[in-house]
Amino acid sequence: MKKIRWGILSTAKIAREKVIPAMQRGRYCEIAAIASRNPEQAKEVANGLKIPTVYGSYEELLNDPAIDAVYIPLPNHLHVEWSIKSIQAGKHVLCEKPIALSSAEATQLLQVAQQNPQIKVMEAFMYRFHPQWVLAKELVDEARIGQLKTIHSFFSYYNADPNNIRNKKDLGGGGMMDIGCYCVSLARFLFNSEPVRVQGHVTIDPVLQTDTLASGILEFAAGTATFTCSTQLMPYQRVQILGTEGRVEIEIPFNAPPDQDTRLWLHTKNGSEEMIFEPVDQYTLQGDLFAQSILNNTPVPTPLQDAINNMKIIEAVFATASH
Numbered sequence: 096m097k098k099i100r101w102g103i104l105s106t107a108k109i110a111r112e113k114v115i116p117a118m119q120r121g122r123y124c125e126i127a128a129i130a131s132r133n134p135e136q137a138k139e140v141a142n143g144l145k146i147p148t149v150y151g152s153y154e155e156l157l158n159d160p161a162i163d164a165v166y167i168p169l170p171n172h173l174h175v176e177w178s179i180k181s182i183q184a185g186k187h188v189l190c191e192k193p194i195a196l197s198s199a200e201a202t203q204l205l206q207v208a209q210q211n212p213q214i215k216v217m218e219a220f221m222y223r224f225h226p227q228w229v230l231a232k233e234l235v236d237e238a239r240i241g242q243l244k245t246i247h248s249f250f251s252y253y254n255a256d257p258n259n260i261r262n263k264k265d266l267g268g269g270g271m272m273d274i275g276c277y278c279v280s281l282a283r284f285l286f287n288s289e290p291v292r293v294q295g296h297v298t299i300d301p302v303l304q305t306d307t308l309a310s311g312i313l314e315f316a317a318g319t320a321t322f323t324c325s326t327q328l329m330p331y332q333r334v335q336i337l338g339t340e341g342r343v344e345i346e347i348p349f350n351a352p353p354d355q356d357t358r359l360w361l362h363t364k365n366g367s368e369e370m371i372f373e374p375v376d377q378y379t380l381q382g383d384l385f386a387q388s389i390l391n392n393t394p395v396p397t398p399l400q401d402a403i404n405n406m407k408i409i410e411a412v413f414a415t416a417s418h
Contacts, residue, residue, distance in 0.1 A: 107168035117378030123386035130156035157184035171267025241340030269305035275324035282320030295412030
C-alpha cells in the first residue's frame with residue numbers, strides 16, 4: 096500500500112504528543128522527517144518517536160525530494176509564510192488552525208495555492224472527521240431534529256502563563272484564535288452557510304493584551320449560533336444543537352480523547368438516545384483523509400476557502416465587540 100511520506104516543520108507540543116503519534120498509526124501516512132531550528136531538540140524528538148531523518152532547518156526538509164507533504168504546527172503567525180514556502184517547494188500542506196492571522200493573509204495563501212493546483216492544502220480542523228461529528232452532521236442534514244434553529248457551544252481552559260505561546264498577542268495568541276475558532280467553524284459547518292450578521296463581546300487581559308473571554312452571536316438565515324470561549328476559566332467544553340423537533344448534545348466535542356469512548360445524545364419527542372463511539376484518534380483520521388486526497392488526486396475534505404471564511408467571522412467578532 097502506498098503511503099504519503101510526511102515531514103514535520105517544528106517540534107511543537109501538539110505535534111510531539113498528539114499529531115505525530117496519531118499519524119504514525121495511519122494507513123496512508125509515514126512520518127519520514129522532522130525539522131527544527133534547534134537540531135538537538137529535533138534529534139531528541141526524532142529518537143523518541145522513531146522518525147528516521149532530522150533536519151536543522153525547515154528549508155532543508157522542504158528541499159528533500161523524498162518528502163511528499165508537510166504538517167505545520169508552527170506558531171500561528173508563521174502558518175502562512177511556511178505554508179507558502181512549502182507549496183513553492185512542491186509539498187502538500189496540512190497546516191494547524193487557525194491557518195492565518197487574518198482573512199487577508201489567508202487569501203494570499205489561497206492565491207498561491209490556486210497557482211499550484213497540483214498541491215493539496217488544508218487547514219487542520221480535525222474535529223470534523225471524528226465519527227461523533229460525522230453523525231451530528233447527518234442528524235442535522237437529515238432533519239432528525241427537525242429544522243436546525245440554534246447552536247450553543249462552550250470551550251474553555253485555564254492558562255495565564257505569560258510565557259505560553261497562546262498568551263502572546265504578537266504570535267497570534269488569545270482565546271478566539273486558539274479555541275473560539277472551533278465554535279465558529281462548527282456553526283458554519285452545521286448550518287452549511289455563512290452568518291449574515293455577527294455580534295461579539297470580548298474581554299482583553301490588561302497584562303497579556305490577548306482575549307481571555309469572548310462570546311459571539313452568529314446570525315444565519317436559518318437560525319443563530321452563540322458561543323463562549325475562554326483561556327482563564329475552568330476547563331469545559333460542550334455543544335448543544337437544537338432544532339424544531341429535537342436536540343443533539345456532544346459531550347467532548349473538540350479534543351475527543353483517542354483512548355476512551357465518547358458520547359452524543361439525541362433527544363426527541365420519542366425519548367432520548369445515547370450514541371457511544373469507540374475510541375478513535377481524530378488526528379489519525381484527518382491525516383489519512385488528507386493523504387487519500389493526495390493519492391487519489393481528489394479535493395481535500397475542507398477547502399481553503401473555508402479557512403478564509405472562518406477568519407472573516409473571527410475578525411467580525413472582534414470588530415463588533417464592546418471591550
